[in-house]
Amino acid sequence: MSWLGKISLRRFLFTLLFAATAALAARLWTRGSLEGPEAALIGAAVVLALALARNDLSPLAALGRLADDLAQGRNKSRINEALPGEYGRLAQSLNRLAERIDNDFSRLRRLDEMRRDFVANVSHELRTPLAAIKAFSETLASGALAERETAEEFIREIEKSADRMSRLVDDLLELSALESGQRPGAREKVSLMRAAAEVVAALMPLAQKKQIVLRLDPFPDMPDILADKGQMKQVFTNLIDNAIKFTGDKGLVHVHALLQNGRETVLIQDSGCGIPAEDLPRIFERFYRVDKARSREMGGTGLGLAIVKHIVEGHGGHVSVESRFGEGSTFRAEFPIPAA
Numbered sequence: 520m521s522w523l524g525k526i527s528l529r530r531f532l533f534t535l536l537f538a539a540t541a542a543l544a545a546r547l548w549t550r551g552s553l554e555g556p557e558a559a560l561i562g563a564a565v566v567l568a569l570a571l572a573r574n575d576l577s578p579l580a581a582l583g584r585l586a587d588d589l590a591q592g593r594n595k596s597r598i599n600e601a602l603p604g605e606y607g608r609l610a611q612s613l614n615r616l617a618e619r620i621d622n623d624f625s626r627l628r629r630l631d632e633m634r635r636d637f638v639a640n641v642s643h644e645l646r647t648p649l650a651a652i653k654a655f656s657e658t659l660a661s662g663a664l665a666e667r668e669t670a671e672e673f674i675r676e677i678e679k680s681a682d683r684m685s686r687l688v689d690d691l692l693e694l695s696a697l698e699s700g701q702r703p704g705a706r707e708k709v710s711l712m713r714a715a716a717e718v719v720a721a722l723m724p725l726a727q728k729k730q731i732v733l734r735l736d737p738f739p740d741m742p743d744i745l746a747d748k749g750q751m752k753q754v755f756t757n758l759i760d761n762a763i764k765f766t767g768d769k770g771l772v773h774v775h776a777l778l779q780n781g782r783e784t785v786l787i788q789d790s791g792c793g794i795p796a797e798d799l800p801r802i803f804e805r806f807y808r809v810d811k812a813r814s815r816e817m818g819g820t821g822l823g824l825a826i827v828k829h830i831v832e833g834h835g836g837h838v839s840v841e842s843r844f845g846e847g848s849t850f851r852a853e854f855p856i857p858a859a
């Protein structure tokens with residue numbers, strides 16, 4: 520039987536010896552003496568118990584127990600390193616091994632949790648537009664097609680949901696390519712000013728629609744950096760597009776740069792809604808949004824800033840944000856300048 524296999528032989532023998540010794544001691548108490556064989560049995564029990572205890576406390580037994588613990592996945596086990604000579608060194612090595620196994624397990628558990636969260640988020644993000652497409656097409660099929668105006672409105676909604684799914688898939692592919700290192704990107708001389716100017720020109724109509732002043736100051740004396748121009752434009756597109764999206768009508772979006780501590784820093788500053796202080800530390804995480812419904816309504820995927828962070832850090836740079844809720848935000852993307 521399997522439970523029998525789990526009983527430790529050593530513990531069983533200890534218990535047996537204890538019971539026998541206790542029985543003989545009781546007899547000694549009531550009768551006042553022991554017969555020869557009984558005294559011999561107690562003597563043998565004590566000798567055997569000492570031998571077992573000695574074996575149990577020996578350094579090798581302790582090392583063996585730690586190895587067993589590790590083999591059975593009890594990674595938190597450690598051994599007292601104050602063992603004599605070589606045993607002590609072996610104990611240290613085994614403890615280090617246990618520490619590493621424990622760290623690796625924690626990292627794997629964290630990665631697994633992240634993977635599960637990610638899959639749950641993607642499924643949720645895809646399910647919402649998919650449900651809308653299904654509902655609108657079912658309503659169309661069950662008669663709404665006959666009413667031209669309603670039909671046109673439903674078809675526009677279906678198109679909007681399909682666009683949302685397609686944006687999400689594009690961003691997911693982009694992020695996955697960046698994370699897997701499949702797209703390391705070129706390293707050529709890039710003028711950040713020129714890349715930012717191209718993005719500002721492309722996004723100007725969006726700003727004008729909201730009567731937002733989109734201002735780009737010249738970057739003074741900025742040397743070129745070594746970068747992938749397409750990826751730099753992607754960074755500026757995501758940051759400036761967000762600044763326009765989260766700024767109310769007639770607001771201001773200001774793009775400028777400064778040279779500091781051997782790094783070139785581009786600042787994208789807006790007079791928009793700002794980000795609450797408690798959300799700031801998580802804002803670059805995938806799918807993290809201050810207001811999910813509002814972001815979706817504005818066509819956001821929740822992946823834009825995660826992509827920005829990946830690209831900037833892939834170029835040895837750093838991205839950060841300062842914001843005051845209700846007053847506006849400033850995103851800073853800084854890049855190292857190559858040695859001349």
Ligand code: ADP
Nearest residue numbers: 761762765793808809814819820821822823824
């Ligand atoms: P989204 O597709 O939702 O824009 P992002 O990853 O680009 O996804 O941004 C994540 C969240 O960060 C946004 O949903 C928004 O809550 C917040 N955010 C980003 N940029 C700004 C900004 N300039 N002003 C205020 N909030 C911002």
